[in-house]
Structure formats: C-alpha cells, structure tokens
Amino acid sequence: xxxxxxxxxxxxxxxxxxxxQTFIQDGMTIGVxxxxxxxxxxxxxxxxxxxxxxxxxxxxxxxYSGASLGDADSWLSTQHVVDRRSPYQSDPxxxxxxxxxxxxxxxxxxxxxxxxxxxxxxxxxxxxxxAITENGGIIPxxxxxxxxxxxxxxxQVIVEINLSMPESLIGIHDIYIPENRPFRTPIGITHVADxxxxxxxxxxxxxxVGIVMTDDxxxxxxxxxxxxxxxxxxxxxxxxxxxEVKQGRLSAKLAPLQSGVGSVANAVxxxxxxxxxxxxxxxxxxxxxxxxQLFDSGKVSFASGCSFTLSESMRDHVLSSLPRYRKxxxxxxxxxxxxxxxxxxxxxxxINGALEVDIYGNVNSTHVRGTHVMNGxxxxxxxxxxxxxxxxxxxxxxxxxxxxxxxxxVSHVDHTEHDVDILVTEQGIADLRGLSPRxxxxxxxxxxxxxxxxxxxxxxxxRACVQGGxxxxxxxxxxxxxxxxxxxxxxxxxxxxxx
Amino acid sequence: xxxxxxxxxxxxxxxxxxxxQTFIQDGMTIGVxxxxxxxxxxxxxxxxxxxxxxxxxxxxxxxYSGASLGDADSWLSTQHVVDRRSPYQSDPxxxxxxxxxxxxxxxxxxxxxxxxxxxxxxxxxxxxxxAITENGGIIPxxxxxxxxxxxxxxxQVIVEINLSMPESLIGIHDIYIPENRPFRTPIGITHVADxxxxxxxxxxxxxxVGIVMTDDxxxxxxxxxxxxxxxxxxxxxxxxxxxEVKQGRLSAKLAPLQSGVGSVANAVxxxxxxxxxxxxxxxxxxxxxxxxQLFDSGKVSFASGCSFTLSESMRDHVLSSLPRYRKxxxxxxxxxxxxxxxxxxxxxxxINGALEVDIYGNVNSTHVRGTHVMNGxxxxxxxxxxxxxxxxxxxxxxxxxxxxxxxxxVSHVDHTEHDVDILVTEQGIADLRGLSPRxxxxxxxxxxxxxxxxxxxxxxxxRACVQGGxxxxxxxxxxxxxxxxxxxxxxxxxxxxxx
Ligand SMILES: CC(C)(COP(=O)(O)OP(=O)(O)OC[C@H]1O[C@@H](n2cnc3c(N)ncnc32)[C@H](O)[C@@H]1OP(=O)(O)O)[C@@H](O)C(=O)NCCC(=O)NCCS
Ligand SMILES: CC(C)(COP(=O)(O)OP(=O)(O)OC[C@H]1O[C@@H](n2cnc3c(N)ncnc32)[C@H](O)[C@@H]1OP(=O)(O)O)[C@@H](O)C(=O)NCCC(=O)NCCS
Numbered sequence: 001x002x003x004x005x006x007x008x009x010x011x012x013x014x015x016x017x018x019x020x021q022t023f024i025q026d027g028m029t030i031g032v033x034x035x036x037x038x039x040x041x042x043x044x045x046x047x048x049x050x051x052x053x054x055x056x057x058x059x060x061x062x063x064y065s066g067a068s069l070g071d072a073d074s075w076l077s078t079q080h081v082v083d084r085r086s087p088y089q090s091d092p093x094x095x096x097x098x099x100x101x102x103x104x105x106x107x108x109x110x111x112x113x114x115x116x117x118x119x120x121x122x123x124x125x126x127x128x129x130x131a132i133t134e135n136g137g138i139i140p141x142x143x144x145x146x147x148x149x150x151x152x153x154x155x156q157v158i159v160e161i162n163l164s165m166p167e168s169l170i171g172i173h174d175i176y177i178p179e180n181r182p183f184r185t186p187i188g189i190t191h192v193a194d195x196x197x198x199x200x201x202x203x204x205x206x207x208x209v210g211i212v213m214t215d216d217x218x219x220x221x222x223x224x225x226x227x228x229x230x231x232x233x234x235x236x237x238x239x240x241x242x243x244e245v246k247q248g249r250l251s252a253k254l255a256p257l258q259s260g261v262g263s264v265a266n267a268v269x270x271x272x273x274x275x276x277x278x279x280x281x282x283x284x285x286x287x288x289x290x291x292x293q294l295f296d297s298g299k300v301s302f303a304s305g306c307s308f309t310l311s312e313s314m315r316d317h318v319l320s321s322l323p324r325y326r327k328x329x330x331x332x333x334x335x336x337x338x339x340x341x342x343x344x345x346x347x348x349x350x351i352n353g354a355l356e357v358d359i360y361g362n363v364n365s366t367h368v369r370g371t372h373v374m375n376g377x378x379x380x381x382x383x384x385x386x387x388x389x390x391x392x393x394x395x396x397x398x399x400x401x402x403x404x405x406x407x408x409x410v411s412h413v414d415h416t417e418h419d420v421d422i423l424v425t426e427q428g429i430a431d432l433r434g435l436s437p438r439x440x441x442x443x444x445x446x447x448x449x450x451x452x453x454x455x456x457x458x459x460x461x462x463r464a465c466v467q468g469g470x471x472x473x474x475x476x477x478x479x480x481x482x483x484x485x486x487x488x489x490x491x492x493x494x495x496x497x498x499x
Numbered sequence: 500x501x502x503x504x505x506x507x508x509x510x511x512x513x514x515x516x517x518x519x520q521t522f523i524q525d526g527m528t529i530g531v532x533x534x535x536x537x538x539x540x541x542x543x544x545x546x547x548x549x550x551x552x553x554x555x556x557x558x559x560x561x562x563y564s565g566a567s568l569g570d571a572d573s574w575l576s577t578q579h580v581v582d583r584r585s586p587y588q589s590d591p592x593x594x595x596x597x598x599x600x601x602x603x604x605x606x607x608x609x610x611x612x613x614x615x616x617x618x619x620x621x622x623x624x625x626x627x628x629x630a631i632t633e634n635g636g637i638i639p640x641x642x643x644x645x646x647x648x649x650x651x652x653x654x655q656v657i658v659e660i661n662l663s664m665p666e667s668l669i670g671i672h673d674i675y676i677p678e679n680r681p682f683r684t685p686i687g688i689t690h691v692a693d694x695x696x697x698x699x700x701x702x703x704x705x706x707x708v709g710i711v712m713t714d715d716x717x718x719x720x721x722x723x724x725x726x727x728x729x730x731x732x733x734x735x736x737x738x739x740x741x742x743e744v745k746q747g748r749l750s751a752k753l754a755p756l757q758s759g760v761g762s763v764a765n766a767v768x769x770x771x772x773x774x775x776x777x778x779x780x781x782x783x784x785x786x787x788x789x790x791x792q793l794f795d796s797g798k799v800s801f802a803s804g805c806s807f808t809l810s811e812s813m814r815d816h817v818l819s820s821l822p823r824y825r826k827x828x829x830x831x832x833x834x835x836x837x838x839x840x841x842x843x844x845x846x847x848x849x850i851n852g853a854l855e856v857d858i859y860g861n862v863n864s865t866h867v868r869g870t871h872v873m874n875g876x877x878x879x880x881x882x883x884x885x886x887x888x889x890x891x892x893x894x895x896x897x898x899x900x901x902x903x904x905x906x907x908x909v910s911h912v913d914h915t916e917h918d919v920d921i922l923v924t925e926q927g928i929a930d931l932r933g934l935s936p937r938x939x940x941x942x943x944x945x946x947x948x949x950x951x952x953x954x955x956x957x958x959x960x961x962r963a964c965v966q967g968g969x970x971x972x973x974x975x976x977x978x979x980x981x982x983x984x985x986x987x988x989x990x991x992x993x994x995x996x997x998x
Contacts, residue, residue: 100967104937104938105969106935108917109917112917115887116932181754182750184844184846191681340839340843345684346683347681369968370968370970371963371966371967372969373968381915385608385880412970413912416915418607418608434605436605438603470597470866471869471870472870473910475982479974
C-alpha cells in the first residue's frame, strides 16, 4: 500500500467499492477512465450495479469516458444506469440501448471530447491507477483517455488502484494538458518519442475523496486473427507503401503509422512483420496485439499511443515484459495522441476500418443502414482528416455476400471524399488522390467492388452520368440498396430490376 | 519599373502577355495566384484565350490555384482550356463545365491543397505581384493563396506585376512555408497578429522566365447587402455570443472570428458593428467588405486572412487607405490561414454558409440536389472541424419557398454532425452541443425549419423513430424531397402524400 499510495494522508481514504459507489448520485455527470476496453474502472461500476440490483435504488448518470469501457459498459447499460453516453462505445448492450432510443449517445471525434468537457460540469471522476504519488498525482494504468481533463474538472475524484497492474507501468505515461485559450502554446511534439508532460495526472489531493483497491484485469480484446482476405488487404497496403517509397513520397522508414480498431487494421500491422520496412514508428490511438509482435520482431523502434487493447495472452505477456518494452513506448491523453496539430505535423499514415464506402469515396464507419450505430466515429476522423496518407479498409461484402460494402451512396457519412486517399478491399486497392469524382467512381467500382455487385454499380453510375453533375446520382435509387436489404435481407437485385 | 523590379537582371525579362502565354503548353500543370477573385493573374489568361481564339492553337491544362479566380476562370472555361481544376471555383461557366463532366474538378480542403501540391509536378507558376525584390522574392498583391508552394515547386515562374496595386501592399504579407517532413516544427502563431515569415515569397531569380506588366484591377465581389433575413440571422448569432460570454465560455473580446464567403456571413460581420463587443480579432480566410467597416468603426483590433474580396467601391477605398490599415492586418498563405493547428489553438469562432442541413445536423455546402456543384468546400471544413465554436447559416428555404433548406437527409455531406455546434436560419437558432441525434432532430425541426415544411419534417422524424436506431431514417423517403424537386420543381408535398 505504501508503494501504491505514496501520500500518507490519502491512505486513510481507502474505501470498499460498495462504499465508493454511494458517491454516485442520480443525475450526476461522471467522467471515468477507460479507452477501448483498457484502463477502465471496474470495481465501482460493478458495485454500483450490484447495489442497484439489491436495493432497487436506481440511479441514472451521464457517463463520459475516454472511449469504450470493458464489461462495465455492459453492466451499466443492462441495468439502465446510463442516460447519456459519450464519446465512444463498442458494447452490444450499450449499442442496443442507444439504438432503441433509451441511451442518448453523443459521439465525438476523440480529440474533441476534452475540449468539450472543459466547458462541461463534471461531478465526479473515477480513475483507474497504478499508484498515487506523494503530491496526489494519479498514475494511470493501460490507457490515459480523457482522465486528465476529468480529474482537472471534477469536483470530486475517486481512484481505483488496480494491484493487477504492475508498477513497471509507472513512467510510461506522458501527461500534457494544453493551456486554456487564449494562452495556448504549440504542442511541442516533433518526434513520436518526444516527452512533453509529467508521468502522472496532476491532482489536488484534497479532491480525492476515496480510494478503492482492486485487482481485476482489463477485459481482453476480441480481435479476430488475420484471415486470407485481411491478409490480402494488408498486402495491397504494403505494396502501396513500397510504391510510395520508390516515388520518393515516403522515406524507407515510412512515416509514423496509425491503425484503427478492428481485425483488418490489426492484420495490416501483422503484415508489416514480413515487410522490408524497418525502424518503423507508430503514432496511434490504440496499440493492439500486432504492435507488440512488431516490437518483438525488431521492426518498430517506438510507439506512442493512448491505450493498449490486447488479447488475454498478449496482455499477460506485455504486462510481465514491460521493463523490456518501456523504453520504446509511451501513453498520452487522447487529446494529444489524436491531435490534428501533431498528426498533421508528423504526416501520419492512417489505416482505419469502414463499414461501407460509396462510389465517390465517402465512408460510413458507424451506422448500419444509416440508422443503427455500431461503435462510433472514435478517432478515425482525427486521423483521416489530418494524416499524410489516409487509408480505409473494408471487406467488399458483409453477411455472406448479402451486403455490398461498396454502394452507390453511403447511408451515413463519417468521412467525406476529401478525407480519403486510398480504399482497400480484398478485391483490390483504389488510389483516389488527385482524381475527379467521376474518375473516383470508375476506380472504386472496378478495383474494389465484389463481382456480385460490379454490374449493378456500373449500371447505376452510367445511368446517373446521363443526368449530369459533378457527382452524378439517381436520387430515387441512391439508397435503394439499403432499403432493399432492410426489406428482403439481401442487396442483390433480381436481374430484371436492373433493366 | 526600378521600384517594381528591384533585381536589375530581371528587368530584361519583361515580356508582353502574348509572349508570356506561349510558355503555356498543352498538357501542362499550371499553378496560378488568385483566391476568391483577388490577387489572381489576369493578363496572361486573357492573352492565352485571345491567342487560342485567333490561332485555333487550342491547349488544355491542369489549372491549380489558391481558390476561385476572377474573370479568368470564366474565360478559360468558356474556351475549354481547363482539363482539371483544383481546389476551388465559384464561376458559373466553370461550374457548368464541371457539372457536364467536361472539367475534372478536384475539390479540396483549402489547407490541404499545399500538402498535395508538394507531391505533384508543377510545370509553371504564374503569380500576380506588387513587386520583385533584389533577390527575386515575389511580393503578392491582394491574396496569397497557394502561391508560395507553386513558386517552390514550379520549374518556371512568370510574374504579372500589377501597377494598379499600390506599393503600400508591401509588408502586409507574412509568408511561412512549413518544413518538409520529418523535420517539421510547430507553427509559431499564438496570437492573430504574430508574424512568423517573410514579407515576400522566396524565389530563385533564375526560375523567373518572364515578367508581364499589367494594371487590371481585381474583379469586384458580388456581395449582396444584408437584407431583413440575414440581419435577423446575424442577431441570433450576436445573442448567442453574448450568452457565451455570460456563461464564461468566451471572454468579452470573444475569440478570433472567421466568416466564410457569401451574403449571410458578410451580414453577420456587419451586425457586429452595432454589437457591444470591442477589440475583436479576426482569423479568417477571406476578408470581405464588412471587415473593413469594422476597422473603420474601431471594433476590430487586428485581422489575419489570406485575401481581400471586396466590392468595387470598398476595393478602391481599401487600396487607397492601406497606409492606415496596414498595421492592423496581414495576409498569410492559405495553408496557414486555414491550418488546423492554428485554428484549434486560437479557438476560432467559425461562421460559414450552407446550402442545406438535415435533421441530425449534417451540412451540405456544395452540391445542389447532391449532384451539381455550386462552388466547393473551400476552407469551410478546415474551420468547422477545428474551431472552438462552429456555426453554419442558411436561409430556411430557397427558390421562393420551393426548396426547404432543412431536409430529412442532406443530399451531399460536407460537414458531419460532429463538426457542427450551432445552426442558424431566419427562423431561429439551434444549439446542438451535447445533444444526442434524436434531440438534435427535434431542436432543428422546431427552431430552424420554415413553417411551410415543419409538419412534413415532424412527420418524417416521428415515423422514422418507430423504426429505431441512433439516427432514425426512412431509407425510401430520405432523399425523396430532393427527387420530388427535381421532378416537379417544388419540395412541398400535396397533403395526401404525407398520410
Ligand atoms: C467499421 C468497423 C466496425 C469495422 O470493424 P472490423 O472489425 O474491421 O470489421 P468487420 O468486417 O469485422 O465488421 C464488423 C461488423 O460489421 C458488419 N458489417 C461490415 N460491413 C457492413 C456493412 N456494409 N453493412 C452492415 N454491416 C456490416 C460485419 O458483418 C460485422 O458484423 P458482426 O459483428 O455482426 O459480425 C470498425 O473499424 C469501427 O468501429 N470503426 C469506427 C471507429 C474507428 O475507426 N476507430 C479507429 C480509430 S479508434
Ligand atoms: C453555401 C453557399 C453557396 C451559400 O452562399 P450564400 O451566398 O450565403 O447563399 P445564398 O442563399 O445566396 O445561396 C446561393 C445560391 O444557392 C441557392 N440555394 C440555397 N439553398 C439551396 C438549397 N437548399 N438547394 C438548392 N439551392 C440552394 C440559392 O437559391 C442561390 O442560388 P442563385 O445563385 O441561383 O440565386 C456558400 O456559403 C458556399 O459556397 N460555401 C462553401 C464554401 C465555403 O464555405 N467557403 C467558406 C470558407 S471559404
């Protein structure tokens, strides 16, 4: 305990999780640690839900986090504790609560949320930590997320000290909080490995009203291993990168890499293991399994991120090998890992997943059929808009071919054609840079669409061109593919419908 | 001439415009000065078009600029000289060429285009200047645009020295070119008035192959004076800003202001004249008439922009009064005036025009009925995404009420719901910050829609909610308003169609 709570006055504030959950009152706005299932608070949400179940003393809160929580998102949503949720989630139960209109979801660009919270009232921050320093500084665990701004803004702070998190995590964080405007200065990161802050979140010890000791590990990530198709997509991207090096647009070390959540993004990083590239640098949001495989194979010299999101076996390996990794990585607040200023300066290569893309290159990464949210925009927009090279990946079909992921008109836009350089499916790669909309349409249809849907897309585009415009469309058919899927469960049209 | 061409060796390179146009060869990529009708090259495009008319020696080029040119865009498009056009235009003839598929238009975020040109091959740069310095430095006129990157990249440079531009323009420019990656450092602007570059565009004198002397003034802007509706919209915005000050989210000096092109944006700035705010600062792209009215009434202490776009009378006034204005303003390259890094650091208040908005807050500022481009996205995305407060304005109807500018589903997305804080029509104002999609829909319909369309929007939204989702929609009706307008010339539905 002395090692974990170094401020001796604070040692008297240790509570049980059940005692701590009483601080959570109906209607409160609560900021919690947690980013893509890691470094999230665990004991207090569970105690809260247990208490509500037992006592029927139900409470509803505004739940703000870094990004998705692990199991806590599910517990809280199932128990109807969440009134508002921001800025990101990826949990099936929360998703259901949102899509049926029960949970009010405020999706945000992950670099924007801290700016927003600065103007919000936060009642309580609950932060998972490895330890608390002599002067109250909170040392986060496997993610940083929005914890710095929550601690800064909250009236009260509760810390969950997680004993399953090794002390070797201490020192890997770099906490930098931009000054309030109009006194803000440049963010001094010019290299991936630059340290510009403190290894802890500064906190007035008087604000810390409770400390709970826990030892629950992070919920493991559910990453699917690369399959033939995702490997194929990774290969296209590696060929593209080699081509960029040859053209002199990238150096042999490439540029700092970002990869989004999901299986494809992970597969691309796995593919780098057998690539000719060396001394790679990573400037990303989430470090998935593949990042550590790349460390192990000596491909990567440094990685900067905001969280580790690991499978169970990789998690155990990483946490026990931190003394070896720690010189090569650091974790930043999401405001900094995703900051347009830094991403643009470094010229990051950004690789993110899409649900569907349209013939002009607009990307939907969030809303199935335009209505039902999957996860959220997350940091994909921060990277896509500001990267030196922006790549989106998706398989060309979903649901066994019944859905085409290349459509005439995306049913929801997260990223516009202006923010998309390269699109990749298992069918091929489309380099959209410098192309006009009609050129983009031809490239996307020919290179990316599945053979099942190619003719229908060509037919749509040709008939639309007859009607003219910079981005020709048939307004009465543009969303008919989604509508048909909703009605019949299949986007494939009977041949007669195409005549 | 000695004053205007200070490098004496260059004085021998003076050519007629007709001689200069021979440098333009078929298939060339040409970067020209010019940003929203100001500081554009004039004599050489005219000579080129004259020559093509006379000799039938037609040529086609890739025409890259800062933003829209003045009359030159029309001359070149009408004469079919333009094969590709980037990154922005606002000319009826060019628009027609694009929409019929003749001109390939590559719309870009205006802060992005310089990054793109760095990787492109530029054959020839043609730049309007006030003067050339001893060491070849080119001093731009009423806009900077992308001229620095064009000069840097082009193999050959031709300068149009415009004698109608007063020498008092010398010193108002601040030219800063970011280093190539991976050596890029922070952009050192922490205040609107900060100077970080040189007052001229550096240029190797050997690259300057010709100089043409001209005295054509900039084509005047076609700004429409504020009317009752735009004044009403300006009032809503001023009330909002007062409210933000009261809430402590803005200081009494507000934050640096940006206003987009168009009549409404201009009206808002005009409205500031009678506001309680003082010592205002402007960090914008285009300075329209109203900016100078605000200088004259002592409301504004400093304005940083990328161009002046003025009516004829204001143009004459400004150019003759520059000795008075020049301590209070400066012109930057568009890469810097629109840079996410600076906009975000300063917390700019951004006000831009929209064609239409949808019930969830997505904005279409470019494509009529989703197909026919009006102008282009311009810098609106640079500001909307990165500003501290993002406002879009549009009248609630167009074409005498036959079009609702509030629709179920925008027919083209330029700015997503995540990049829009406030929407304004003459009907009212909608503050979308912190609202979930369904809350946004209610606010938008009730506060912004025209009474002619309110019931139909309510009806759409209610029926969509029955089907569920985070952003409920009826996919078979979502674009039907636009389709109906295309077929019948009116979006108003017969009552029976709504049942
Ligand atoms: C878009 C995204 C969901 C893709 O994830 P992924 O794991 O690579 O993709 P998958 O192909 O496994 O698809 C995930 C699910 O979407 C479904 N799906 C894929 N394309 C679809 C489409 N066009 N229409 C409907 N459903 C689709 C899949 O069938 C699968 O469903 P299941 O969970 O029921 O099996 C994911 O990248 C995401 O959430 N992105 C947004 C946030 C983000 O980019 N963050 C990165 C920075 S944090
Ligand atoms: C969107 C934009 C065109 C609005 O301009 P504006 O002058 O304020 O708006 P107006 O109401 O005068 O509309 C301009 C035209 O669009 C038409 N229009 C407006 N709303 C429309 C709608 N929903 N559907 C179809 N046409 C519409 C108007 O009728 C008018 O047509 P006209 O030229 O034939 O008379 C303009 O702001 C723009 O081009 N924006 C994109 C670029 C940008 O934002 N730059 C700013 C940073 S540079």
